[in-house]
Amino acid sequence: MVPSGEQAQSPTVVLIGPPGSGKSTTARLLAGLLGVALRDTDTDIEASAGKAIADIFVDDGEPHFRALEREAVTTALAVHDGVLALGGGAVLDPLSEAALTAYAQAGGAVVFLDVSLTHVAPRVGFNQARPLLLGNPRAKWASLMEARRPVYERVATHRVDTDAKTAAQVAREIHVALARPTPPEDPS
Structure with missing residues (x-):
């Protein structure tokens, strides 16, 4: 459903992955390479809720955050x-997964x-801003990744390993992977 006043569109590319994979930074750089706008659903959620995601988790709970996230994604x-x-x-949300699958198809x-x-450890520092990683952050990240990897792999049309790469290198790799050859000119 398209919100009133907004035009139906389709993203150029959607980036998914675990916390610390570099989605936000890579998205910003990739948008620059492609000359298109950037949108981050975490930013959308914070704007609509009027508070940080960590505060949403604490004040309103994860189910409320996931509902906001589903709306932001769709x-x-x-x-x-x-x-x-x-x-x-x-x-992980079934409606978001279905929307991503339809978009990919x-x-x-x-x-x-x-x-x-x-x-990922040096990238995220396993700090307090990531509410799902509180407690034993390394074990929790590994557990999250174990649960999420099959879904990431199921909905993805491309996979980029970000280990030992800068966000700029990842953005360039995606840019090259998305490059579509231009159709030949009609000789007539």
Whole structure:
């Protein structure tokens, strides 16, 4: 469903992956390379709720956050025509997964930014801003990844390993992977 006042569109590319895979930074750089707009559903959620995601988890609970996330994902898939970065757990919602699958089946690009625990640890620092990683962050990240990997792989049309790569390198790799050859000119 397209919100009133917004035009139906389709993203150029959707980035998915676990926390620390570099979705937000890569999305910004990729949008620049492609010359298109950037949208991040985590930013959309914070704007609509008027508070940080960590505060939503604490004040309202994970189910409320997931409902906001589902709305942000389905809206962005329906109206955004640039690079779209999704929160790490967005793919777990059945409606969001179905929307991503439909988008991919219609020819859309869903890129899974994959990262190992070894390389993610220095990136996220396992800090307090990531509510699902509180407690034993390494074990929780590994558990999250174990649950999410099959969904990431199922909905993705491309996979990029981000280990030991900068966000700029990942963005360039995606840009090259998405390059579509131009059709030959009609000789007539």
